[in-house]
Amino acid sequence: MSNPTIQERVLKVIATSKRIPLESVQPDSTFEALNIDSLDRLNILFDLESEFEIEIDDEQAKQVKNIHEMIEGVTLLVQAKHASTSAE
Amino acid sequence: MHRVVITGTGVVSPFGYNTASFWQALLSGTSAIREIVGVEALQIRFKNGAEIRDYVPEDHFSAKDIPFMDRFAQFAVLAAREAVAEAGIEWTQELRETACVITGSCLGGRAAEEAGYWELFHNGKNRVQPLTIPLSMSNAGASHICMQLGIEGPAFTISTACASSSHAIGQAFWMVRSGAAPVAIAGGSEAPFFLGGLKAWEAMRVISKDTCRPFSAERSGMVLGEGAGMLVLESLDAALARGARPIAELVGFGMSADAGHITQPLASGPTRAMRLAIRDSGMAPEQFGYVNAHGTATEANDRIESAAIRCTFGPHAEKIAVSSTKSMHGHALGAAGALEAVASVLSLRDGMLPPTANFLSPDPACNLDVIPNQARAVAVEACISNSFAFGGLNAVLAFRAFS
Numbered sequence: 001m002s003n004p005t006i007q008e009r010v011l012k013v014i015a016t017s018k019r020i021p022l023e024s025v026q027p028d029s030t031f032e033a034l035n036i037d038s039l040d041r042l043n044i045l046f047d048l049e050s051e052f053e054i055e056i057d058d059e060q061a062k063q064v065k066n067i068h069e070m071i072e073g074v075t076l077l078v079q080a081k082h083a084s085t086s087a088e
Numbered sequence: 089m090h091r092v093v094i095t096g097t098g099v100v101s102p103f104g105y106n107t108a109s110f111w112q113a114l115l116s117g118t119s120a121i122r123e124i125v126g127v128e129a130l131q132i133r134f135k136n137g138a139e140i141r142d143y144v145p146e147d148h149f150s151a152k153d154i155p156f157m158d159r160f161a162q163f164a165v166l167a168a169r170e171a172v173a174e175a176g177i178e179w180t181q182e183l184r185e186t187a188c189v190i191t192g193s194c195l196g197g198r199a200a201e202e203a204g205y206w207e208l209f210h211n212g213k214n215r216v217q218p219l220t221i222p223l224s225m226s227n228a229g230a231s232h233i234c235m236q237l238g239i240e241g242p243a244f245t246i247s248t249a250c251a252s253s254s255h256a257i258g259q260a261f262w263m264v265r266s267g268a269a270p271v272a273i274a275g276g277s278e279a280p281f282f283l284g285g286l287k288a289w290e291a292m293r294v295i296s297k298d299t300c301r302p303f304s305a306e307r308s309g310m311v312l313g314e315g316a317g318m319l320v321l322e323s324l325d326a327a328l329a330r331g332a333r334p335i336a337e338l339v340g341f342g343m344s345a346d347a348g349h350i351t352q353p354l355a356s357g358p359t360r361a362m363r364l365a366i367r368d369s370g371m372a373p374e375q376f377g378y379v380n381a382h383g384t385a386t387e388a389n390d391r392i393e394s395a396a397i398r399c400t401f402g403p404h405a406e407k408i409a410v411s412s413t414k415s416m417h418g419h420a421l422g423a424a425g426a427l428e429a430v431a432s433v434l435s436l437r438d439g440m441l442p443p444t445a446n447f448l449s450p451d452p453a454c455n456l457d458v459i460p461n462q463a464r465a466v467a468v469e470a471c472i473s474n475s476f477a478f479g480g481l482n483a484v485l486a487f488r489a490f491s
Contacts (some may be wrong), residue, residue: 019270037349037352038351038352039168039349039350039351039352042291042292042293045293046291057133058133061293
């Protein structure tokens with residue numbers, strides 16, 4: 001079995017954090033459709049930081065309007081982390 | 089039913105250990121928000137707070153008492169001492185047994201709890217410091233006020249997050265008004281600068297990395313503060329009989345629950361609390377000239393509170409002045425309502441309204457007269473002080489100038 005992609009891991013974090021079926025969380029789902037409010041978002045951000053060992057800045061977090069952007073943002077942070085690790 | 093007046097105030101704030109230093113700073117628009125030094129802030133995403141620096145317990149308490157008093161309890165006693173001294177109360181045994189003490193605190197002595205548990209969780213010890221419970225219990229402030237001042241009447245603590253001390257003052261007001269207690273010491277204290285607490289606030293993503301800019305388009309969140317505020321409340325008859333000089337009159341108290349969301353505020357709850365406080369005062373909304381706002385400088389609070397003020401006062405909202413002194417003393421959580429109650433009564437006494445400091449430019453969602461940056465000399469007849477807690481629990485106090 002291949003390693004899960006970043007997208008798959010993000011979707012799984014959201015489903016686990018929100019306690020909803022994984023199938024219901026799609027990249028094009030909106031926060032509203034999944035009934036994700038501001039406090040749910042805080043929990044998801046916290047869980048994403050743990051899952052990927054990244055730090056999500058408050059200002060960056062505020063810009064994220066949907067799950068697609070959340071996946072993009074996490075991908076950028078993971079790439080940045082790998083770049084800085086390999087540069088050392 | 090008795091009329092209830094305030095005859096003494098006490099303040100512990102980053103500006104000093106008395107009411108005068110606090111009020112002078114507020115009227116000059118001075119903000120106490122600066123870099124946090126008491127906690128190792130390297131590992132925290134925000135750097136600023138309205139912290140009381142260089143506090144020395146030995147300057148205020150005897151060596152035998154200090155081990156039993158967390159910082160928040162010391163602040164409570166210091167503020168109560170000043171308030172009682174200003175009121176000039178002469179204690180009789182009967183008065184000691186009937187006077188009431190009601191304090192508010194959100195966190196209580198959680199710094200002591202953190203220190204106690206640190207040994208357990210971090211240092212691999214199997215024991216916790218034996219004073220951890222009496223240091224950290226939220227009623228320690230009320231208990232130490234009673235012990236230090238010799239007060240033996242009804243005494244308890246209310247914990248409703250950021251509305252704690254407004255609920256405490258409101259409850260004390262109703263007790264004095266009804267005759268259940270002849271005099272009350274009421275207010276709150278808070279000491280939230282400890283690592284675990286700051287990390288928990290960091291995770292909420294509501295703390296500004298800048299400063300506190302209530303109602304400003306550039307606002308970016310709240311900034312924590314610490315300290316204490318205490319008021320002496322007594323019946324007007326008793327105050328006049330002993331020749332005391334009332335600072336202002338406490339005329340109304342209103343409470344409500346949003347019953348909405350655990351952190352997101354609604355306008356309906358605050359609106360009802362303001363209306364109930366005004367109704368309780370027996371005054372007309374048009375008699376109120378100033379609102380000391382909850383004004384945390386979070387995006388949601390200031391927008392919702394502005395809408396609630398408009399909803400409460402209708403067309404009169406155009407004429408009412410509004411300011412958030414949290415821009416200067418920070419958000420002292422369970423002490424905030426008491427600090428703001430002190431600011432409210434002094435604004436009535438002096439005919440001076442404190443400003444909203446750090447204000448840059450208006451936000452159309454908060455289009456009220458927010459007294460930007462400069463105090464204003466205007467004698468208003470009455471004011472309200474708003475406190476809205478996480479969890480949607482709202483408390484509003486109404487004060488009238490005493491003449």
